[in-house]
Amino acid sequence: MSPAAGREGAGDPAEGQRGAGDSVAERIKTLREKVSHHSELYHAKDAPEISDEEYDRLYAELERLERENPELITGDSPTQRVGSPPVEAFAPVEHAIPMLSLANARTAEELEAWGERVHHRLERADVDPGELTYVTEPKIDGLAISLTYERGRFVQGATRGDGRVGEDVTHNIETIDELPKQIDGAPPLIEVRGEVYLPIAAFAELNRHRIEQGLPAFANPRNSAAGSIRQLDPKMAAERPLAIWSYGIGVSEGEAFETHSAEIEWLASKGFNTNPDTAVHSSIDEVLERCQWWLDKRDELDFEIDGVVVKVDRLDLWNELGTAGREPRWSIAWKFPPTTATTRLKEIDWNVGRTGHLVPWALLKPVRVGGVTVSTATLHNEEDLERKDVRAGDEVVVMRAGDVIPQVVSALPQKRPKGARKPKPPKKCPACGTAVVKPEDSVFSICPNRTGCPGQTFQHIKHFVSRGAMDIEGLGEKQVARFLDERLIADAADIYDLTAARLESLSGMGELSASNLVAEIDRSRETPFPRVLFALGLPGIGEVTAEALAEQFGSIDALRAADPELIEETEGVGPITARQITESLGEERTRELVERLESAGLKMELDDSERRPEGGPLQGKTVVLTGTLPGLTRDEAGAMVKRAGGKVTGSVSKKTDFVIAGESAGSKLEKAEKLGVEVLDRDGLDRLLSSG
Ligand code: IVH
Numbered sequence: 001m002s003p004a005a006g007r008e009g010a011g012d013p014a015e016g017q018r019g020a021g022d023s024v025a026e027r028i029k030t031l032r033e034k035v036s037h038h039s040e041l042y043h044a045k046d047a048p049e050i051s052d053e054e055y056d057r058l059y060a061e062l063e064r065l066e067r068e069n070p071e072l073i074t075g076d077s078p079t080q081r082v083g084s085p086p087v088e089a090f091a092p093v094e095h096a097i098p099m100l101s102l103a104n105a106r107t108a109e110e111l112e113a114w115g116e117r118v119h120h121r122l123e124r125a126d127v128d129p130g131e132l133t134y135v136t137e138p139k140i141d142g143l144a145i146s147l148t149y150e151r152g153r154f155v156q157g158a159t160r161g162d163g164r165v166g167e168d169v170t171h172n173i174e175t176i177d178e179l180p181k182q183i184d185g186a187p188p189l190i191e192v193r194g195e196v197y198l199p200i201a202a203f204a205e206l207n208r209h210r211i212e213q214g215l216p217a218f219a220n221p222r223n224s225a226a227g228s229i230r231q232l233d234p235k236m237a238a239e240r241p242l243a244i245w246s247y248g249i250g251v252s253e254g255e256a257f258e259t260h261s262a263e264i265e266w267l268a269s270k271g272f273n274t275n276p277d278t279a280v281h282s283s284i285d286e287v288l289e290r291c292q293w294w295l296d297k298r299d300e301l302d303f304e305i306d307g308v309v310v311k312v313d314r315l316d317l318w319n320e321l322g323t324a325g326r327e328p329r330w331s332i333a334w335k336f337p338p339t340t341a342t343t344r345l346k347e348i349d350w351n352v353g354r355t356g357h358l359v360p361w362a363l364l365k366p367v368r369v370g371g372v373t374v375s376t377a378t379l380h381n382e383e384d385l386e387r388k389d390v391r392a393g394d395e396v397v398v399m400r401a402g403d404v405i406p407q408v409v410s411a412l413p414q415k416r417p418k419g420a421r422k423p424k425p426p427k428k429c430p431a432c433g434t435a436v437v438k439p440e441d442s443v444f445s446i447c448p449n450r451t452g453c454p455g456q457t458f459q460h461i462k463h464f465v466s467r468g469a470m471d472i473e474g475l476g477e478k479q480v481a482r483f484l485d486e487r488l489i490a491d492a493a494d495i496y497d498l499t500a501a502r503l504e505s506l507s508g509m510g511e512l513s514a515s516n517l518v519a520e521i522d523r524s525r526e527t528p529f530p531r532v533l534f535a536l537g538l539p540g541i542g543e544v545t546a547e548a549l550a551e552q553f554g555s556i557d558a559l560r561a562a563d564p565e566l567i568e569e570t571e572g573v574g575p576i577t578a579r580q581i582t583e584s585l586g587e588e589r590t591r592e593l594v595e596r597l598e599s600a601g602l603k604m605e606l607d608d609s610e611r612r613p614e615g616g617p618l619q620g621k622t623v624v625l626t627g628t629l630p631g632l633t634r635d636e637a638g639a640m641v642k643r644a645g646g647k648v649t650g651s652v653s654k655k656t657d658f659v660i661a662g663e664s665a666g667s668k669l670e671k672a673e674k675l676g677v678e679v680l681d682r683d684g685l686d687r688l689l690s691s692g
Helices: 024-043 052-068 108-124 200-212 221-229 234-238 260-269 284-300 315-321 382-388 454-465 477-485 492-497 500-504 511-526 529-535 543-553 556-561 575-586 588-599 634-643 667-675 682-691
Strands: 092-094 134-140 143-150 153-159 165-167 189-197 243-253 279-281 305-312 331-335 340-352 358-369 372-378 395-399 407-411 622-626 647-649 658-661 678-680
Touching (some): 024 052, 052 340, 108 305, 108 331, 134 243, 134 260, 134 284, 134 331, 143 221, 189 221, 200 221, 200 543, 243 260, 279 284, 284 305, 305 315, 340 454, 358 382, 358 395, 372 407, 382 407, 454 492, 454 529, 492 511, 492 588, 500 511, 529 556, 543 556, 556 575, 575 588, 622 634, 658 667, 658 682
Parallel strands (some): 622 658
Antiparallel strands (some): 092 165, 134 279, 143 153, 153 165, 305 331, 340 358, 358 372, 395 407
16 A cells, blocks of 8 residues: 655645756655655554655656656665565565555546556457456555465464565464464465454554553554554554454465455455455446445445455466556556545644543644545644644644544644744643643643533533444434533433433424434443443543453443452453553442443343353353464354353463463463463363363
């Protein structure tokens, strides 16, 4: 995929247009430096500073000047290589077959032109393609990865790097549970290619944690996936729920395929995650239809896609068509409208969040981003604001990824109006006027008026009714504000006391809308416990953590009774979060809210069908899984343990009863041995399950 871009080119005399005295050679040199710099920020540092379009524009200008002046092309020009050179901390891995990049088509015409070029080229080569078929796949916005299997065993994972040489990230790849570590009936050598990514919910949660800790937020799921895979410590990578889609085969010895779709089928049959919506088409018109279908589906997905990859299906034609520079001729990426744009930041304002944190946000000149008009964006926190040096009046790059709140990625200081001043966090809460406090270890100023601040109350209720939480349709931000204003409600629990009669008394609220809303509120009582737990809006409990905690503890009472050490054993929960959870659940006001919601009929525990069965052979036992178990995925093994009444946790402690260790088990096995925890293999697990 192509690096991100801002828009220094457009309308900027200093950057966009060349002065009359500039020589072409100088401009090419400047462009090369810029493209290399931004490519490195994007590919090696996972921290783009400019938007996609801007990068593409710089790159396109460079390409054009080089095309017009071929004598000026040099081997080290960024147009002659893919991505950026590998970072030095990882061992280099040479790709036997280069990992290529893809040419882009942004319009139907460009895609049609590609189809015609394919036909012409085959005609010229005297190849009769018969009926030419194409495969479409989503273009996942992650990190390209090469996975080598020797005699069926996973032996190496490598990044793309510059396309020729990548980085050895085997240990981090091993932490991805769903990746098969052993494949049955495999040829002597096979290299699977795919895309590592972070699901959107996990990305949002990871960023929230980072922002709370004062770390820079990742700009998009791609950058966070790349950052995670490049962790030098596999434990850090393991804490992030990375996932992987496999979309092709590189080197293969002893297994031949005729078509790309056959490769995908083979991968699926061997247990790799392949995209279930991969499709084969017999015309470019059909392909175009499919591209539109993906565009419509884009926002429903729990992973980010930035386009559709179109490939000629027959592999013999791939050889015939060959590559042009760093791009294959047999494939093209149909790119969606960009998710970044540049606009003017009119004002910086401050909001109080549901836990009292003051959050800076930007009021923007409205701009279209990824198909939506955006007029506000988050600036995360004081430290991030300071680091990015964003000021009112600045031209800024805005990014929107999936459902995640739009954010200001960077400012373009070269366009800063004279006299633009650095913003200062307010001394008083913008909602209630209470003097703010700034704890030393926090990147936020905080409004200490926890119970009386109307801003905090509003944010809390807004979160409570939101989509991933209680999901009460018809009770959006505006209604919440109005109901608070008109004193219909004062907190989240009051929602359940609303009656149709009471609602009808509001001006503009008809009988039908009132009864619809009451029905929606009623329906929300059936919301499963994990989502109720998330809806409570306690610090540290995001959507993903709420799921994990609910599964682990089963009920709010059990979670409240647990000490932080026990909570810490939950997947994805660290010591700070564990302490936060214990503290906030213990607070009187949380207790009271939970009690009132419970008497309103909300679920404060898992249903029986969601629970681990009672009386199974592993009843009350805590099990940690590590390494590859023969013939079982981690998920399958986990499900077996749970069906037997056991509990699966992510880390080994004194409270762990059994560690089930498969092949290439690492630090968890060591820790089990150190602590004297019983270690079993696959057979041991089977015995345990059958006997108890
Ligand atoms: S095929 C030579 N298929 O897009 C063809 N790539 O811009 C490249 N990508 O480096 C690989 N989804 O990281 C292919 N279904 C898909 C893809 C995909 C995402 C990424 C991949 C590649 C980049 C090329």
